Amino acid sequence: MSSRDRILSHIKANKPNPWPLPDVPVFESSSPDKKKLFIQILERGGSKVGCVDEINQIGRVVSSIFPERKRTLSTLGNVENTENITSLDPEFYEGTDITIVEGVLGVAENGAIWITEKELEGIRVLPFITQHLVMVVSEKSLVGTMHEAYKVLGRPDSEFGVFIAGPSKTADIEQSLVIGAQGARSLLVILTP
Amino acid sequence: MSHAKKAAIFNKDEARTDWHDASLWMVRKKRDFAVSEIPEWEYLREFASDIKSHTLSKLDEYLVAFEKAAKQNGAIVHWAADAKEHNDIVLSILNRHNAKKMVKSKSMLTEECQLNDFLANHQIEVIDSDLGERIIQMLDEPPSHIVLPAIHLKKEEIGELFHKELHTEKGATDPQYLTEAARHHLREKFHTAQVALTGVNFGVAETGEVVVCTNEGNADMGVHLTPIQIHSMGIEKLIPRRSDLAVFTRLLARSATGQPITVFTSHHRKPKKEGEMHIILVDNGRTTQLGKPDFRNSLKCIRCGACMNTCPIYRRSGGHSYESTIPGPIGSILTPGIDLKKYGNLPFASTLCGSCTDVCPVKIDIHDQLYKWRQIVSEAGLPEGGNKTLMGMLGSGLAAPRFFHRLGNLGRKMLRLFPGNERLLSFTIWTRERNLPKAPVESFREWYKKQAKNEQ
Numbered sequence: 001m002s003s004r005d006r007i008l009s010h011i012k013a014n015k016p017n018p019w020p021l022p023d024v025p026v027f028e029s030s031s032p033d034k035k036k037l038f039i040q041i042l043e044r045g046g047s048k049v050g051c052v053d054e055i056n057q058i059g060r061v062v063s064s065i066f067p068e069r070k071r072t073l074s075t076l077g078n079v080e081n082t083e084n085i086t087s088l089d090p091e092f093y094e095g096t097d098i099t100i101v102e103g104v105l106g107v108a109e110n111g112a113i114w115i116t117e118k119e120l121e122g123i124r125v126l127p128f129i130t131q132h133l134v135m136v137v138s139e140k141s142l143v144g145t146m147h148e149a150y151k152v153l154g155r156p157d158s159e160f161g162v163f164i165a166g167p168s169k170t171a172d173i174e175q176s177l178v179i180g181a182q183g184a185r186s187l188l189v190i191l192t193p
Numbered sequence: 194m195s196h197a198k199k200a201a202i203f204n205k206d207e208a209r210t211d212w213h214d215a216s217l218w219m220v221r222k223k224r225d226f227a228v229s230e231i232p233e234w235e236y237l238r239e240f241a242s243d244i245k246s247h248t249l250s251k252l253d254e255y256l257v258a259f260e261k262a263a264k265q266n267g268a269i270v271h272w273a274a275d276a277k278e279h280n281d282i283v284l285s286i287l288n289r290h291n292a293k294k295m296v297k298s299k300s301m302l303t304e305e306c307q308l309n310d311f312l313a314n315h316q317i318e319v320i321d322s323d324l325g326e327r328i329i330q331m332l333d334e335p336p337s338h339i340v341l342p343a344i345h346l347k348k349e350e351i352g353e354l355f356h357k358e359l360h361t362e363k364g365a366t367d368p369q370y371l372t373e374a375a376r377h378h379l380r381e382k383f384h385t386a387q388v389a390l391t392g393v394n395f396g397v398a399e400t401g402e403v404v405v406c407t408n409e410g411n412a413d414m415g416v417h418l419t420p421i422q423i424h425s426m427g428i429e430k431l432i433p434r435r436s437d438l439a440v441f442t443r444l445l446a447r448s449a450t451g452q453p454i455t456v457f458t459s460h461h462r463k464p465k466k467e468g469e470m471h472i473i474l475v476d477n478g479r480t481t482q483l484g485k486p487d488f489r490n491s492l493k494c495i496r497c498g499a500c501m502n503t504c505p506i507y508r509r510s511g512g513h514s515y516e517s518t519i520p521g522p523i524g525s526i527l528t529p530g531i532d533l534k535k536y537g538n539l540p541f542a543s544t545l546c547g548s549c550t551d552v553c554p555v556k557i558d559i560h561d562q563l564y565k566w567r568q569i570v571s572e573a574g575l576p577e578g579g580n581k582t583l584m585g586m587l588g589s590g591l592a593a594p595r596f597f598h599r600l601g602n603l604g605r606k607m608l609r610l611f612p613g614n615e616r617l618l619s620f621t622i623w624t625r626e627r628n629l630p631k632a633p634v635e636s637f638r639e640w641y642k643k644q645a646k647n648e649q
Binding site: 003112 | 216219220231232233236237240244246250251252253272273274278322323325328341343346347348371372376380383399400408409410411413414417418428433436437442443452453455459461462465466474483486489
């Protein structure tokens with residue numbers, strides 16, 4: 001008997017009586033202002049947040065926060081002083097100072113932004129390997145809670161997707177918070193209308 | 194050595210015990226704040242518990258559904274009955290690709306399977322890439338907490354270790370500086386490893402996805418930079434629907450560290466181009482636990498560690514005192530089922546105060562199960578179950594009023610004759626650190642008799 005069959009038959013013999021699967025309601029945020037909450041939670045978690053009226057202002061905001069920025073990659077075509085993704089070689093990305101990507105939706109209650117392989121142009125490692133990460137999110141995409149987020153996302157339409165809620169961090173040394181562990185050292189979120 | 198003995202050793206350094214206690218209590222307080230932000234928190238716990246109850250009641254069907262969906266996604270699904278089979282599968286994947294170097298992100302399951310030692314014996318270099326895990330790996334110690342593996346270490350000790358291993362400046366203890374050194378060290382490893390292995394927080398039956406929750410970004414660095422990714426998953430990690438992730442991601446990080454969500458919640462569905470994605474479904478005793486009605490609820494655990502942070506015994510005895518992969522209250526109900534003789538002392542490492550049950554995000558009746566394990570340990574006649582002869586004598590004494598009365602008289606007399614001589618009674622643990630009370634002039638019974646006379 002294979003391990004698969006053995007495990008399955010053990011479960012059949014040992015499992016408890018049927019228990020109904022609950023219908024979980026789509027809990028909504030109790031906060032009246034999703035945008036305000038989203039910004040507040042992101043800043044509390046060590047991220048920076050900027051707002052622009054038009055897409056073509058993104059480059060300026062990024063430059064104002066990183067005045068000495070060097071190599072900047074962007075998956076948004078129309079940002080000044082940025083390079084497009086042209087290589088799949090990891091070394092190409094490791095040397096990247098800043099990467100600008102576009103998130104699919106933002107969750108107000110925890111500051112998480114959903115992004116998938118599609119927006120990353122197939123480079124899954126991109127938001128992790130870059131020294132600094134910039135995520136552009138539309139205000140219109142904001143939802144209150146994770147329940148609303150998964151309702152909007154529905155069934156997966158990508159090979160890989162991730163919620164990113166801040167810069168990489170750790171508190172593994174004496175519970176002291178250190179921003180910038182193995183992933184990006186900082187997260188700048190730019191809200192567009 | 195029993196938990197009590199290890200805890201006694203831990204407590205010899207009083208200042209350090211206080212420090213350990215305070216560190217964890219701080220995490221517990223952060224959890225309380227994070228929980229207070231969600232008005233429907235108690236409903237979420239109930240839903241989470243019910244979703245898990247439902248999944249366990251149809252675990253075979255959901256595993257088959259998960260396997261089917263994962264295969265459709267292009268993942269390769271393996272089944273491991275025990276730790277040995279799990280380790281053999283990992284090794285065979287490594288061998289097939291002639292890989293000698295593997296990066297690993299935090300996985301309590303691979304700790305349980307002792308994967309690192311096994312692979313080391315086969316000349317495979319394993320690099321734990323979570324900072325805390327890397328620290329304890331360099332020290333050759335097991336984790337002392339499931340979320341904060343190096344919580345027992347002081348920054349001076351880590352500074353000393355990094356000076357030796359990573360050539361940081363001697364005497365440097367700044368966490369920022371030390372973390373930066375580890376970042377450079379680990380980033381090099383991510384680029385040179387051939388295989389990456391992660392644990393799994395949630396497996397979604399309807400989509401075949403595995404979801405991994407981390408803060409450091411190490412799991413994703415490993416998985417996306419290496420061609421071969423392996424996800425080791427206990428069979429109890431399944432949830433039926435993708436939307437159930439909303440319930441569990443809201444509960445997990447708030448319970449664990451007081452964050453509203455982990456920094457990264459990665460949904461791995463398909464292998465990368467020209468890559469391989471392996472999922473290993475591991476039993477290793479879980480189906481046996483499923484067959485124990487009193488204890489099967491322990492399989493709902495989502496490994497947040499909240500029960501450890503709140504436990505007065507854990508906080509003041511440290512994770513290593515438990516000598517089990519998973520320490521603390523949840524470890525004390527999971528491990529006796531694996532080896533009663535070895536872990537039978539753990540259900541006694543509790544005050545049964547119930548705080549673990551109160552904070553558990555999936556409503557496991559932890560303290561009830563601790564109590565039930567104690568019954569089993571006592572019935573099995575293990576020494577931790579208490580002294581049966583003495584308990585029997587006490588039982589018959591309490592059941593005979595006249596004898597009890599005489600015994601009380603004798604006791605009070607002894608106390609008056611040898612006041613403060615509590616060392617006489619040091620053969621019981623109870624009196625080792627407690628003074629005996631002053632003997633009262635009379636017993637309640639004697640006093641009551643007098644009152645009755647006075648009233649007449």
